[in-house]
Amino acid sequence: MRGDGGGYDPDHMKRSEPGLHPVLAELLPAELHALCTQVQAGKGERLFATGKKPAFMFFVICGEVTLERLGRNGESVILQRSRHGFVGEASLNSPRYHCDARAVADSTLARIPIRELRASLERDPVFAMRWICMLNREVKRLRMQCERFSLNGVQHRLIHLIETEGTQGRYPLGAGLKSVAKELGVTHEALYRCVAALEKNGDLLRDGGELHLLREPAA
Amino acid sequence: MRGDGGGYDPDHMKRSEPGLHPVLAELLPAELHALCTQVQAGKGERLFATGKKPAFMFFVICGEVTLERLGRNGESVILQRSRHGFVGEASLNSPRYHCDARAVADSTLARIPIRELRASLERDPVFAMRWICMLNREVKRLRMQCERFSLNGVQHRLIHLIETEGTQGRYPLGAGLKSVAKELGVTHEALYRCVAALEKNGDLLRDGGELHLLREPAA
DNA sequence: CGTACTTTTGAATCGCATCAAATCTGGTGG
DNA sequence: CCACCAGATTTGATGCGATTCAAAAGTACG
Numbered sequence: 001m002r003g004d005g006g007g008y009d010p011d012h013m014k015r016s017e018p019g020l021h022p023v024l025a026e027l028l029p030a031e032l033h034a035l036c037t038q039v040q041a042g043k044g045e046r047l048f049a050t051g052k053k054p055a056f057m058f059f060v061i062c063g064e065v066t067l068e069r070l071g072r073n074g075e076s077v078i079l080q081r082s083r084h085g086f087v088g089e090a091s092l093n094s095p096r097y098h099c100d101a102r103a104v105a106d107s108t109l110a111r112i113p114i115r116e117l118r119a120s121l122e123r124d125p126v127f128a129m130r131w132i133c134m135l136n137r138e139v140k141r142l143r144m145q146c147e148r149f150s151l152n153g154v155q156h157r158l159i160h161l162i163e164t165e166g167t168q169g170r171y172p173l174g175a176g177l178k179s180v181a182k183e184l185g186v187t188h189e190a191l192y193r194c195v196a197a198l199e200k201n202g203d204l205l206r207d208g209g210e211l212h213l214l215r216e217p218a219a
Numbered sequence: 220m221r222g223d224g225g226g227y228d229p230d231h232m233k234r235s236e237p238g239l240h241p242v243l244a245e246l247l248p249a250e251l252h253a254l255c256t257q258v259q260a261g262k263g264e265r266l267f268a269t270g271k272k273p274a275f276m277f278f279v280i281c282g283e284v285t286l287e288r289l290g291r292n293g294e295s296v297i298l299q300r301s302r303h304g305f306v307g308e309a310s311l312n313s314p315r316y317h318c319d320a321r322a323v324a325d326s327t328l329a330r331i332p333i334r335e336l337r338a339s340l341e342r343d344p345v346f347a348m349r350w351i352c353m354l355n356r357e358v359k360r361l362r363m364q365c366e367r368f369s370l371n372g373v374q375h376r377l378i379h380l381i382e383t384e385g386t387q388g389r390y391p392l393g394a395g396l397k398s399v400a401k402e403l404g405v406t407h408e409a410l411y412r413c414v415a416a417l418e419k420n421g422d423l424l425r426d427g428g429e430l431h432l433l434r435e436p437a438a
Numbered sequence: 439c440g441t442a443c444t445t446t447t448g449a450a451t452c453g454c455a456t457c458a459a460a461t462c463t464g465g466t467g468g
Numbered sequence: 469c470c471a472c473c474a475g476a477t478t479t480g481a482t483g484c485g486a487t488t489c490a491a492a493a494g495t496a497c498g
Contacts, residue, residue: 067362069383078366079359079362079363079366079383080359080362080363080365080366081366081369089355089358089359090355090356090358090359092351092352092355093348093351093352093355118348121344121347121348121351122344122345122348123344124344125340125341125342125343125344125347126341128340128344128347128348128351129340129341129347131351132311132312132340132347132350132351132354133311133312135351135354135355135358136308136309136311136312136313136354137309138358139308139309139354139357139358139361140309140313140317142358142361142362142364142365143286143298143299143309143318143361144298145365146298146299146361146364146365146368147288147298149365149368149369149404150368150404152454152455152485153485153486154485154486176444176445177444177445178443178444178445185368185369186486186487187486187487187488188444188445189446189447189486189487189488190485190486190487192445192446192447193446193447193486196446196447371453371486371487372453372454373453373454395476395477396476396477397475397476397477405454405455406454406455406456407476407477408454408455408456408477408478408479409453409454409455411477411478411479412454412478412479415478415479
């Protein structure tokens, strides 16, 4: 039921010291590989706290992590919710964490020591350029996500998701429609109804593990 | 009514070839300084177009620039609204622009040649690290914007905006509430009503050029 | 078999988009 | 100084669509 690992060998997360996650293995230079460790975080566990000196950067492999900050009245404001990818890149250059990180579901994470990561970036321009490209992709992805959120109507958002994040009109639902609903910022009920309506119209097919957009809905 | 120039000498924008903007002067290495030019863009002018080969990156000094994409029905969707800072960082390593940039107010911009920028990044690790820090801030901002869009209710979004993008509960409205409404992804009518309700409750003050959140609304 | 979860459908409510229109504002020119 | 216009601001009325609450049916797992 964690399901959001991106299609990699699910056995990974059971091993105590598995190989580095493919995305990280490709991005990071060899000298950092050995310094990264894979860790488990139980639901509710805190990864780091506001004000502490940043020691590690985290990469979410599966599960869910939030960054939160306290508002002026003590209520917590969620800054970011991550189910896959880096968390707290900003801590790379901060003397202190500016927010709390908390696993809101049982999660598998890669832990990268910041001091050594920094050192590698400063000494290896090719790695630095890869890192910049990674950040550029992240910026682009986030902009598309903002665009999607700015659409009104579940149907518009769903189609935008399939067309921008999917391939050939196909979008894999790793963890079920319910998690897709969260990604779209709508309730799962609304998404179920939307999918059902599109299917009845013959605009969409649900083939087991993926959504297949057949044509542009007339409406 | 532009107001967001960051407090620098307003005469800057009148000179035809003024010194480089302080933020850029600090960020960019010396060899790039001479290659940057300051340009004026009239309201409505397009800085670059989707699909074109990226030649320049822009930095907004004053005025307002939007990044937009065309939705399927020809309506333009705003991805980003920038009154100060970089526009189109992602074009650094892209063969094509993935969106349009347009000045929505008379604006002063710095124009940086991408080819030379990339060359400097590849050869100068210290500069690359500064660039990475800049991108980190941008990623952080975008993540917060996504989180904001995921909130339901105009009020929640507005408060989140003030608490995350503002300082001390104060948020400057450079171009009026109408542009804030777009930033929040709601109609301006809805935002006006929300602000009016918060003011009547004594939770919010509208002091000329800025919103001031006095306390957390009980509701 | 029972537990826990997802999936699905139903019904009621509410908030926002939408359309409309009045007021206010700053700017321009007679 | 006034007439006038374009844009921002504000208020009102209406309808739709998503949220919400509720519950049933399907599914995986021990």
